[in-house]
Each structure stands twice: as structure tokens, then as C-alpha cells.
Amino acid sequence: xxxxxxxxxxxxxxxxxxxxxxxxxxxxxxxxxxxxxxxxxxxxxxxxxxxxxxxxxxxxxxxxxxxxxxxxxxxxxxxxxxxxxxxxxxxxxxxxxxxxxxxxxxxxxxxxxxxxxxxxxxxxxxxxxxxxxxxxxxxxxxxxxxxxxxxxxxxxxxxxxxxxxxxxxxxxxxxxxxxxxxxxxxxxxxxxxxxxxxxxxxxxxxxxxxxxxxxxxxxxxxxx
Amino acid sequence: xxxxxxxxxxxxxxxxxxxxxxxxxxxxxxxxxxxxxxxxxxxxxxxxxxxxxxxxxxxxxxxxxxxxxxxxxxxxxxxxxxxxxxxxxxxxxxxxxxxxxxxxxxxxxxxxxxxxxxxxxxxxxxxxxxxxxxxxxxxxxxxxxxxxxxxxxxxxxxxxxxxxxxxxxxxxxxxxxxxxxxxxxxxxxxxxxxxxxxxxxxxxxxxxxxxxxxxxxxxxxxxxxxxxxxxxxxxxxxxxxxxxxxxxxxxxxxxxxxxxxxxxxxxxxxxxxxxxxxxxxxxxxxxxxxxxxxxxxxxxxxxxxxxxxxxxxxxxxxxxxxxxxxxxxxxxxxxxxxxxxxxxxxxxxxxxxxxxxxxxxxxxxxxxxxxxxxxxxxxxxxxxxxxxxxxxxxxxxxxxxxxxxxxxxxxxxxxxxxxxxxxxxxxxxxxxxxxxxxxxxxxxxxxxxxxxxxxxxxxxxxxxxxxxxxxxxxxxxxxxxxxxxxxxxxxxxxxxxxxxxxxxxxxxxxxxxxxxxxxxxxxxxxxxxxxxxxxxxxxxxxxxxxxxxxxxxxxxxxxxxxxxxxxxxxxxxxxxxxxxxxxxxxxxxxxxxxxxxxxxxxxxxxxxxxxxxxxxxxxxxxxxxxxxxxxxxxxxxxxxxxxxxxxxxxxxxxxxxxxxxxxxxxxxxxxxxxxxxxxxxxxxxxxxxxxxxxxxxxxxxxxxxxxxxxxxxxxxxxxxxxxxxxxxxxxxxxxxxxxxxxxxxxxxxxxxxxxxxxxxxxxx
Numbered sequence: 001x002x003x004x005x006x007x008x009x010x011x012x013x014x015x016x017x018x019x020x021x022x023x024x025x026x027x028x029x030x031x032x033x034x035x036x037x038x039x040x041x042x043x044x045x046x047x048x049x050x051x052x053x054x055x056x057x058x059x060x061x062x063x064x065x066x067x068x069x070x071x072x073x074x075x076x077x078x079x080x081x082x083x084x085x086x087x088x089x090x091x092x093x094x095x096x097x098x099x100x101x102x103x104x105x106x107x108x109x110x111x112x113x114x115x116x117x118x119x120x121x122x123x124x125x126x127x128x129x130x131x132x133x134x135x136x137x138x139x140x141x142x143x144x145x146x147x148x149x150x151x152x153x154x155x156x157x158x159x160x161x162x163x164x165x166x167x168x169x170x171x172x173x174x175x176x177x178x179x180x181x182x183x184x185x186x187x188x189x190x191x192x193x194x195x196x197x198x199x200x201x202x203x204x205x206x207x208x209x210x211x212x213x214x215x216x217x218x219x220x221x222x223x224x
Numbered sequence: 225x226x227x228x229x230x231x232x233x234x235x236x237x238x239x240x241x242x243x244x245x246x247x248x249x250x251x252x253x254x255x256x257x258x259x260x261x262x263x264x265x266x267x268x269x270x271x272x273x274x275x276x277x278x279x280x281x282x283x284x285x286x287x288x289x290x291x292x293x294x295x296x297x298x299x300x301x302x303x304x305x306x307x308x309x310x311x312x313x314x315x316x317x318x319x320x321x322x323x324x325x326x327x328x329x330x331x332x333x334x335x336x337x338x339x340x341x342x343x344x345x346x347x348x349x350x351x352x353x354x355x356x357x358x359x360x361x362x363x364x365x366x367x368x369x370x371x372x373x374x375x376x377x378x379x380x381x382x383x384x385x386x387x388x389x390x391x392x393x394x395x396x397x398x399x400x401x402x403x404x405x406x407x408x409x410x411x412x413x414x415x416x417x418x419x420x421x422x423x424x425x426x427x428x429x430x431x432x433x434x435x436x437x438x439x440x441x442x443x444x445x446x447x448x449x450x451x452x453x454x455x456x457x458x459x460x461x462x463x464x465x466x467x468x469x470x471x472x473x474x475x476x477x478x479x480x481x482x483x484x485x486x487x488x489x490x491x492x493x494x495x496x497x498x499x500x501x502x503x504x505x506x507x508x509x510x511x512x513x514x515x516x517x518x519x520x521x522x523x524x525x526x527x528x529x530x531x532x533x534x535x536x537x538x539x540x541x542x543x544x545x546x547x548x549x550x551x552x553x554x555x556x557x558x559x560x561x562x563x564x565x566x567x568x569x570x571x572x573x574x575x576x577x578x579x580x581x582x583x584x585x586x587x588x589x590x591x592x593x594x595x596x597x598x599x600x601x602x603x604x605x606x607x608x609x610x611x612x613x614x615x616x617x618x619x620x621x622x623x624x625x626x627x628x629x630x631x632x633x634x635x636x637x638x639x640x641x642x643x644x645x646x647x648x649x650x651x652x653x654x655x656x657x658x659x660x661x662x663x664x665x666x667x668x669x670x671x672x673x674x675x676x677x678x679x680x681x682x683x684x685x686x687x688x689x690x691x692x693x694x695x696x697x698x699x700x701x702x703x704x705x706x707x708x709x710x711x712x713x714x715x716x717x718x719x720x721x722x723x724x725x726x727x728x729x730x731x732x733x734x735x736x737x738x739x740x741x742x743x744x745x746x747x748x749x750x751x752x753x754x755x756x757x758x759x760x761x762x763x764x765x766x767x768x769x770x771x772x773x774x775x776x777x778x779x780x781x782x783x784x785x786x787x788x789x790x791x792x793x794x795x796x797x798x799x800x801x802x803x804x805x806x807x808x809x810x811x812x813x814x815x816x817x818x819x820x821x822x823x824x825x826x827x828x829x830x831x832x833x834x835x836x837x838x839x840x841x842x843x844x845x846x847x848x849x850x851x852x853x854x855x856x857x858x859x860x861x862x863x864x865x866x867x868x869x870x871x872x873x874x875x876x877x878x879x880x881x882x883x884x885x886x887x888x889x890x891x892x893x894x895x896x897x898x899x900x901x902x903x904x905x906x907x908x909x910x911x912x913x914x915x916x917x918x919x920x921x922x923x924x925x926x927x928x929x930x931x932x933x934x935x936x937x938x939x940x941x942x943x944x945x946x947x948x949x950x951x952x953x954x955x956x957x958x959x960x961x962x963x964x965x966x967x968x969x970x971x972x973x974x975x976x977x978x979x980x981x982x983x984x985x986x987x988x
Contacts, residue, residue, distance in 0.1 A: 029755040031791050035762035038784060042769035073751050075834040100751025100758075121758030125765040 021136045022066035024093065026050045026082065028074045032121060036069070036098075036128075043129055045136075053077035057085060064091060065143060067116065067135030072099040072106065083113055094135040094142070152216050158200040166193040170206060171213055253294040257519035258330060265289070265513060266300045266329035268343065270336030271457075273303045275466055276488040277502045281335050281359065284506025285513075293514045300329065306338040307457045308464050317346050331513050334358045334377075337365035347371050355522045359509040360502065376526035378508050381533060382485055384452045385417045386498035390535050391450045391483045392424060394496075394551050400449040402428040402480065404438065406456030406470070418452075434461040435473045442478040449480040453494065468492045481545040487536055490559060495545060496537030504531040621696075621717040624703075627710050629653045629670070638717075643689020654715075659685035659693050670700055670713065683720060695720040734860070734932055751831050752798050756791035763788050801828065815850040815963035816858065818887045818897065825862040826885070829870075837878040838870050844887040851895050852963040857936045864929045865899040865956050872903025872954065894942075894959050902953040906946060914946050933958070 023045045027033040030051070037047045046066070050056035053070070054077055068086065070079040083095045094116040099106070107118040116138060117131035159167065162183075169179040176194070180187045203209045256263050267285060269278045282301060289297050304316060332354055334340040340358045344367065358366075358377030366379055384403065392398055403418065418427060428449075430441055438459070442451065456470040465473075468489065475482055475493020484494040487501040508531045515525035535553045539561040542549065549558065615622045615635045624633035631654050634646075642649060642657060658666050662684035669682040679701035685693040700715040767784045770777055801824075822842050826833075833840055851858075866883060873881045886898040906914060915934040933956075937944045942959035949955055 029759070031787060031794075032755050032759040032762070035759040035766065035784075035787060035791075038766035038780070039762045039769070042766045042773075073831060073835055078835065098758075100754035121754045122761055125762075128762075 020046060020065070021139060022046045022048050022064065023132055023136070024048050024050065024056060024060060024064065024066060024068045025070075026053060026056045026068060026074075026079070027071040027098070028052060029071070032071075039125065039128075040132065045132065053079070053082040053085075056082065062091065064093060065139060067094045067096060067132060067139050069096045069098060069132065069135075071121075072097050072110070073101075080110060080113070083110075083115060087114060092142075094138045096131045096135050149216070152212065155201050156216070159197055163193055163197040163200065166190060167197055167209070167213075170194070171210060253292060254514050254518035256293070256295040256517055258517065262296055262298050263331065263517050264298045264300065264327055264329045265331045265333065265517075266302065266324070267333045267335060268339045269301065269303045270306055270334075270338035271303065271466075272305045272308070273301070276468060277360065277486065278303070278335060280488065280502035281506035281509075284503040285333060285510040288507045288510035289514060292511065293517065297517075298327075300324075300327075304339055304342060306342075313342060313345065316342070329354060331516055332356045333509050333513060335360055337361045340365075340377075344371070344375075347375075355513075355516045357509045357512050357516075357522075357526075359505045374522045376512060376522045378505070378512075378526070378529050378531060380500065380505065382454070383417045384454060384485065385421075386533060387483050387485055388418060388421055388452055390496070390498045390553070391452065391481075392421070393553065394547055395448075395450055395481070396551070397448050398425055398450050400426045400428055400446055400480075402430050402442070402445060402449055402451045403454070404442075404451055404456070404474075404482075405431045405454035406458060406467075432460045435459045435463065435465070435470060439474040439477045442474050442480070445479040451478055451480050451482040453482050453484040453489070455486075481541060481547070485533075490536075490538050493541070494538060495541040495547065496535065496556075498533045499536045500531050500533045501536075507531075618716075621719075622714070623654060623717070624712065624714050625654055626712040629655060629667075632712070641686075641688055641694075641719075657687045659687070661685075666698070686717070695724045730935060734857075734935065749798070749802060749828075752828075753795055756794040756798070759791045760788050760795075763791075812854050812856075813852055814855065816853055816855055817850055818848055818895065818960075819844040819846070821855065821858055822862060822885050822887070822897075825859050825866060828859075829863065829866055832867075833870060833883070836870060836873070836881070838873060838881040838883055840866070840883040840885070842885045844885070848887055848889060848895065850963045851960040853940050853960055857940070858960075861933050861936050861958065862897075862899070864933045865958075868929060868956070869899055869901030869903065869954075872901050872905070874903075876903050889962075890959065893962050895962055896957055896959050898955050898957045900949060900953060900955040902949075902951075905948045905952060906954045908948070911946060911948075915944060930956075 023040050025033055025037055025040070025047055027036070027049075028051055033049050033051070037049055040047045050059060052074060056068070056070075057077075068082070070082055072079040079095070079097050079099075083097075086092050086095060095114075097107075097110050097115050097118045098121050099118070100121055110118045116135040119127060119131060162185075165183055166179055169182055174182065176187050176190045180190045183190070198204065198209065201209065201212060203212055265285075267282060269275075269281075271278060273279075286299055289299075302320065306312075332343065334343050334356055336359075340356075340361050343356055348371070353372075353374060356375040356377075358375070360380050361377060362382035363379040364382075388401060391401070401418075401421065421427065428445075430438055433441070435456075445451070453471065455467045456465060457467065458464050459470070467486070471482070471484075471489060471492040471494065478493070481495040482493055483497045485497050485499055487499045487503075489497075508529050512522075512525045512529055516522050535556040537547075537552060537556055537558045539558050541547075542558070552558070612633075615633075618635055618637060621638040621641055622633075622635045623631055623638050625631050631649060634649055639646065639649065655663055655667060666682055666684045669680055679699050681697060681699045683695060683697050686696045688694050696717045697720045698715050698717045700713045702713045703711040705711050763784045767781055770781055770784070819842065822844060826840055826842060830840075862885070866885070869883050873883075880902055882902045884898075884900045886900070888896055890896045915930045934944050937958040937960075941961050944956065944958040946954060946956045
């Protein structure tokens with residue numbers, strides 16, 4: 001199946017800058033897929049259609065940005081499986097599930113797995129568009145968060161072992177003297193490590209350091 | 225209302241013509257040559273009026289004229305009575321001349337030689353030219369010649385010779401013949417005639433005797449004598465007699481049988497003789513007269529006329545003298561058969577005997593028939609008894625009714641049902657307990673038995689003794705009499721209520737199963753529907769938005785509308801199929817293509833199968849003949865089997881989950897469909913009970929599916945079986961009847977009898 005002829009416009013810029021969001025539409029029912037695609041495009045979205053989960057998983061760009069709207073019940077791999085695969089991947093796009101029937105167990109299961117939303121195909125247009133918007137926002141957010149995390153992790157990777165040790169104590173609120181005693185080095189070395197790690201982490205104060213650390217923690221948490 | 229004169233004349237002449245035909249006058253009648261008046265015929269007799277001979281002659285003459293002469297004739301009779309009154313010739317002549325001056329006769333018949341002689345004497349001066357016919361004049365009494373040729377007649381053979389011959393033939397033992405005669409002048413002639421016989425017999429001449437003398441002589445005749453009697457009008461003593469009177473005097477006394485020449489002697493003691501009847505003489509003379517009166521010349525008229533003698537006998541005398549009839553000549557006429565009813569009244573007796581014979585035969589026939597009927601009746605009674613004892617204790621209700629619907633017999637079962645006694649039920653009409661709504665149909669049906677050849681069946685509700693109306697299946701067979709007359713009918717009735725309830729239950733169950741099966745696939749169906757519906761909705765929304773653009777993308781909008789229409793149709797068809805499956809509907813039999821049917825079912829089920837990762841394959845040859853069945857029911861069967869197969873594969877690894885549907889022709893009338901799965905198979909101990917209701921291995925199933933399958937298949941006349949596959953999994957097979965299609969029209973004309981029979985019953 002050929003992807004939508006309207007190619008997403010790739011915006012150049014920072015590596016962590018989010019690409020133009022594409023709504024990836026996966027449904028084996030051609031008529032429904034076409035109609036939803038029309039609707040989304042009429043709302044200004046960029047849409048790429050796939051007729052099966054396999055087609056999408058194989059054909060999606062590696063740095064795809066946007067969200068996936070997927071039919072829960074399809075021959076071969078279903079929507080749930082697709083999401084499972086996506087979630088484990090490096091680029092876990094948010095998923096909006098569509099279904100012909102809406103039984104509660106399935107929907108609960110889907111939501112637990114982290115779907116952005118679970119809608120019937122006959123759901124009102126507003127709900128559908130809202131879900132897509134949220135998914136795209138989430139994607140945006142998560143992208144940013146990921147790149148932020150990546151950046152932060154990059155910064156932290158600059159740190160030596162001794163830097164990390166000093167950092168750990170610093171985060172606990174220890175004075176230089178205490179850190180020197182804890183690590184068995186002199187105070188001057190501690191001061192020296194302090195200066196280098198702050199430089200590497202690109203912070204100018206201990207307060208910022210603490211913020212950074214907290215941020216790392218929450219981002220990590222948020223991405224889970 | 226009388227016909228008009230011309231009409232009446234025509235009618236009368238028609239009547240006359242008919243009468244003429246009937247009386248025979250129309251044939252061979254001579255017309256009178258005398259014009260303007262009736263011909264006159266004078267018959268002149270020698271003797272007295274009441275001489276038997278004269279009476280006979282006169283009658284014969286008149287009747288012959290009547291039957292053989294066309295026109296009426298005036299007859300005049302005159303009697304000379306010359307034997308008793310000789311010497312009156314001249315005075316008689318004058319008398320006659322005066323008498324007949326105004327009516328001269330056209331023809332004169334002279335009876336006897338005296339009359340003839342009389343007429344000859346006065347021929348010239350009184351009777352010139354008038355034709356004269358003589359009769360009963362012996363050859364020797366005739367004059368040598370007549371004065372003119374207007375005198376004709378047939379002479380009478382008075383010879384005793386032929387009578388003698390006859391007597392000797394009839395009594396061959398005769399030795400003597402006594403000749404008794406009165407006419408003196410004829411004896412010499414007689415002698416001459418009879419002389420030849422003297423070789424054979426001895427002749428005794430007893431002529432010219434006084435009667436008393438004669439009697440004595442006859443008394444003392446020797447044995448083996450016969451008497452030949454001529455005539456006696458006057459005996460030797462001068463006494464005048466009629467020949468018959470003379471006979472009376474001596475016939476009784478005679479020791480020997482008396483033969484004579486004249487039939488008028490019969491009854492006076494004469495056995496018989498070679499006789500010419502006076503009737504014959506009269507007839508002959510009349511015929512000659514008829515010819516003359518018709519215009520023939522007398523000489524021509526007499527030509528060919530004759531009256532030969534015939535042997536005649538008196539049966540009484542034959543018996544008196546012990547003369548055996550076998551000796552009589554073949555053409556003998558035997559008169560006066562007394563006691564022989566047969567001879568005298570042959571026709572009557574024959575008819576009587578015939579009637580008796582016929583009646584006897586009829587009686588015999590009737591007797592035979594009666595016996596036969598008795599036998600048949602007894603057999604009938606026997607079988608009647610047998611029937612009764614059978615019927616009395618039969619487990620079905622039996623009743624017999626007469627043509628007016630009155631009950632004449634009912635068995636125990638019936639009485640138990642209605643709760644009434646024999647007396648109460650007798651004579652009642654069987655319709656009284658029939659449900660009012662069903663009564664008209666039931667009545668019409670039983671009326672139909674009047675002309676029906678076979679039994680008829682109908683269902684109706686009948687009220688039981690507890691007041692409840694039960695469904696009854698009544699089968700009535702007409703009873704007919706010997707000649708096909710309608711006698712009423714025998715009906716046997718079965719309480720169907722339970723069966724009907726079961727049918728109703730089956731129907732409900734099948735319906736419920738359909739719904740529940742659909743419930744199982746509700747997910748798939750909802751999905752099926754939501755695709756087109758969702759597409760329509762999204763398309764409409766998109767369309768709305770596009771409309772707000774400036775300018776609106778009309779191409780895209782057109783495409784949207786097209787898609788909407790198509791999806792609407794898609795949704796409708798799904799709904800139709802769904803509705804068809806869920807409806808409670810009557811059975812609709814049609815010829816179905818199995819391949820198409822399986823495909824439809826698989827299409828319905830595909831989403832479910834897909835979600836379960838089950839592959840399905842249909843393997844049906846294109847040339848498989850169509851089957852006879854109800855589309856929805858067969859779809860239900862296939863659906864159930866496919867779902868069952870699918871359910872069997874829940875623990876099977878996904879790549880191995882395979883369903884297959886096969887169909888093949890088993891025999892000319894049967895097709896087998898097989899649904900195979902690669903699942904866990906059926907435990908052998910469960911196989912026999914597989915199709916029972918409420919039997920399930922599924923924790924969440926009702927267990928109705930396969931039992932419904934069996935009900936549906938069996939209602940189509942087929943069988944369903946299950947077996948485990950050698951390579952794992954199970955196969956469920958069922959058979960269906962081939963739809964028989966007419967080669968010419970291609971129309972379905974029927975199905976194999978077994979199936980038809982099965983379908984004829986109730987189908988849910």
C-alpha cells in the first residue's frame with residue numbers, strides 16, 4: 001500500500017525539534033479509512049494511511065512524529081498488538097483505538113496499556129478530533145520530554161565517576177567538608193569536582209542542580 | 225280437438241290401410257271385376273243346413289273370401305235337403321227363380337252331387353252363363369261332360385282305397401276289412417276300387433243294411449278286422465240319417481276300429497282316415513270363385529286347384545283301439561288328444577314349463593346367492609368382531625360415524641377422552657366438542673370424504689373431559705357400501721398437543737439458538753455494521769467541513785457522496801442478513817447452491833475467525849448439484865458447525881488453526897457437507913452424546929448448538945455425524961437431499977422421497 005501522496009513537510013531545525021505531526025491511520029476497511037482520512041485532513045491534519053498493522057510497522061518512518069489511529073479488530077495483527085510493539089519501540093507514538101464494538105473489558109485493557117483514547121467508529125466527530133489532538137499534543141510533549149531527557153542524559157554522561165559521587169552527596173545537601181570526609185579526598189578536590197560537574201551539567205548553582213536532578217527523575221517517570 | 229275434415233279423411237284412410245295390412249287383406253287380394261255393386265255368391269247345399277260338412281264348407285268359403293278377396297261379397301245359402309225331401313226339385317227351382325229374380329247371383333257354389341245335379345237340370349233356362357263351382361262331388365258322381373265350360377270344380381276323391389291303405393299300414397295285423405256304406409249305387413264302384421286289396425285282406429261287404437242289423441254284425445266281427453265306412457244317408461229300411469247319426473248308432477258297438485273319409489266323422493267313433501277336410505274343400509271352391517269374380521275364366525280359375533287328402537286320426541280312438549302312433553305316417557294329423565296337455569296346448573304348456581324352469585333357475589340362483597351372502601355376512605361379522613376388539617382397546621381414539629355425522633361407534637380411548645359414557649355419546653354429533661374456530665374446516669374436510677378415494681387428515685382442537693382443548697390429528701377413511709354408496713367414515717384421532725408444544729419449543733429453541741449464535745457473533749456483526757456506518761458519518765462530517773472552504777473542493781465532495789451511498793448499501797445488506805437470521809419464519813424450501821451458501825456463512829463469520837486467527841477454506845466442486853432446503857436454516861447449521869469448530873481451536877497454536885468446509889455427492893440423491901477443524905478433537909466417550917441438547921463441553925455454552933443442528937438437518941431428511949480426524953481435530957458431516965430439477969425447464973420439481981417425507985413434517 002502506498003503512503004499518502006501528500007508528504008509531510010519536514011521542518012528543518014534542532015535535532016530535538018518536533019517534526020510536522022502526522023496522523024497515521026491504520027484500518028483494513030478501505031471505505032472507513034478513506035472517510036476518516038478525509039475528515040482529518042479537512043481539519044488540517046496530515047494523514048498517512050496504512051491498510052494493516054504490519055504495513056504500518058514496516059513502512060513508518062523511523063523518526064515518525066504524530067499519533068496512530070488504529071482499528072482494534074483487523075485480520076492478522078490487531079490494534080492492540082500494534083500498540084504493544086510501538087510501546088516497546090524507540091518511538092512510541094500515542095495510539096487512539098477505534099472499534100466497531102465497544103465492550104468494556106477490551107476498552108479497559110486498551111487504556112491500561114497506555115492508549116490515548118478508545119473510541120467507537122461511530123463516535124461523534126468532536127470526540128474523535130479531540131482524541132487526535134490530545135494524542136498529537138501528547139506526542140509533542142513526549143517528544144520534547146524525550147529529547148530533553150536525552151539531552152540531560154547526555155549531560156550526565158559527561159560526568160566522571162568521582163563527579164557522580166560528589167553529585168550524589170551534594171544532592172543530599174552535604175557540605176564540601178562532609179563530602180571530602182565521605183569520599184576520603186580533600187576539600188579542594190571536592191571543590192574542584194563541584195566546579196567541573198556543574199559546568200558539565202550546565203548549571204550555575206546547587207539549587208539548579210537539584211532542579212535538574214528532579215527534572216531528570218520526573219521526566220523519566222513521565223515517560224514511563 | 226278433432227282434426228279438420230281433410231286431415232280426418234287422411235287419418236282414417238291411414239287407419240284403414242293399417243287395418244288392411246294387419247288383416248293381411250293387402251297382400252294377394254283379388255279385386256272384383258264387377259263394377260258398381262257387390263258381387264253375389266250363392267252357395268247351394270245338397271243337404272240340410274246343420275250338416276257338419278255344410279257348416280264347415282260355408283264357414284271356409286266365407287272366410288276365404290274375406291281374407292283373399294278385396295271387396296265385400298253378398299253370400300246367399302240355400303239347402304236342398306234332398307235326402308229327406310226328394311221330389312221337390314221343380315218346386316224348388318221355381319222358388320229359387322222367383323227368389324233371386326231381382327238378385328241373380330254372379331257365382332254359384334254347389335255343395336255335393338245332388339246340388340250339382342239340380343243345377344244341371346235347370347242350367348239352360350235359369351242359369352245360363354252363371355259360373356258354377358262344385359265341391360264335394362266325387363269323381364264318379366260327376367257327369368261325363370258339362371253343358372258349358374262355366375261349370376268347374378275339384379272332384380272329391382271318395383275312394384276308400386287310400387283309407388284302406390292307411391288302415392292296413394296303421395294296423396298291419398288286419399285280416400278282415402268290413403266295408404260299411406249306404407249308397408247302393410256306389411258299392412259296385414267301391415268294389416272295383418277295393419278289389420286289389422283282396423290279396424291282403426278279406427273283404428266283408430256290409431252295405432245296404434238296416435242300421436240295427438248292421439250294429440249286430442259289427443258286434444260280432446272277427447278279430448283283426450277294421451271297418452271302412454263310406455256314407456249312410458238312408459239305410460235299407462228307408463230311414464234317413466246323417467252319416468254321423470248313423471255312425472252314432474253302431475260305432476260304439478263295433479268290435480273293430482272304424483276308418484272313414486270325412487273329417488266330419490270325427491267324434492262319432494271314427495279312428496281316422498285319408499281325409500279331405502270340408503274346410504279344405506270350401507277353401508278351394510272359394511279360391512276358384514275368387515278368381516272367377518276377379519275376371520278369370522272358370523276354366524282358367526280351376527287350373528292348379530287341388531285339395532289332396534291327408535291322414536287324420538282321432539287320438540281318443542287310437543287309444544281306444546291301442547293303435548301305436550309310431551305306425552302313423554309322418555304327415556298324419558292327430559286330433560283330439562285329450563289328456564295330453566302337451567300336445568293340445570303346446571305353446572301354453574311350453575310357456576308354463578318354461579316359466580317354471582326359469583323361476584326354478586332364478587330360485588336356485590337366489591338360493592346360491594343367499595348362501596353366499598350368508599357366508600359373507602358371517603365373515604363380515606367375524607371381521608367386525610375382530611375390528612371391534614381391536615378398536616376397543618386401541619391406544620388411539622377411534623370413532624365411526626354415519627353419513628350425517630352421527631356417531632355410531634367409539635372406543636374406550638375416545639370415551640376416556642371425552643369423559644362421557646357410551647349412552648351419552650351415542651347419536652351425538654362429533655362436532656359438538658370441536659373448537660368453534662376449527663369446526664368449519666373440520667366439517668369441510670369430512671364432507672370431502674364423501675367423494676374421497678383415500679383417507680383424509682386434519683388437525684383441530686377437541687375439548688377434553690377436563691375442559692381443556694387438545695390438538696387432535698384426525699385421520700378419516702370413508703366407508704362404502706357394496707355399490708359404492710357412502711356409509712360414513714372411520715376416524716382415528718391422536719392427541720397432538722404435546723407434540724405441538726414440542727414443535728413450538730423447538731421453534732423457540734431454534735430461534736433462540738439463532739439469536740444466541742448471533743449473540744456470539746455480535747461483536748463481529750457490530751464491527752461489520754460499524755464500518756460502513758462509521759464511514760458514512762466521517763464522510764458526512766468531512767463533507768461539511770469541505771463545504772466551508774472557499775472554494776469548496778467539489779471533486780472531493782462528489783467522491784464523498786458516492787462513498788456515502790455505497791456504504792449505506794453495505795450496511796443495509798448486513799442488516800438484512802441479520803434480520804433474516806433472527807426472524808421466526810416459516811420454512812422456505814428452495815434449490816440452494818452449497819458453494820454460495822457456505823461462502824455467505826463464512827463472510828458473516830470471517831471477522832470473528834480473523835480475530836481468532838483461524839484460517840478457513842471452502843472446498844466445493846462447481847458442478848455439485850443444488851440441494852433442497854431452507855436457506856436460513858442451512859445457514860444456521862453451517863454457522864453452528866463453523867463456530868463449534870472455531871471454539872475447538874482455542875488451545876491450538878495459531879498457525880495451526882484451520883477450518884475446512886467440504887461438500888461432495890454421496891449418491892444420486894444425497895450430498896454430504898463436512899466441516900473439519902484442527903482443534904482439540906472430541907473425547908471418544910463424548911461422541912455418542914454430542915448432539916444431545918444441553919450437552920456441552922464449553923463452560924459458557926448452553927449446549928444447544930449441535931442439537932439444533934441435528935434437528936434442522938433431520939428435518940431436511942438428512943443425518944449428522946461426528947468423528948475425530950486421524951491427524952487431529954474433528955469433522956462434523958451432514959447430508960442433504962439433491963434438488964431434482966427438470967431437464968427441460970430447469971425448474972425444481974422435487975426432492976428425494978425420504979427428504980420430502982421428512983420435510984413434510986414439522987420444521988422449526
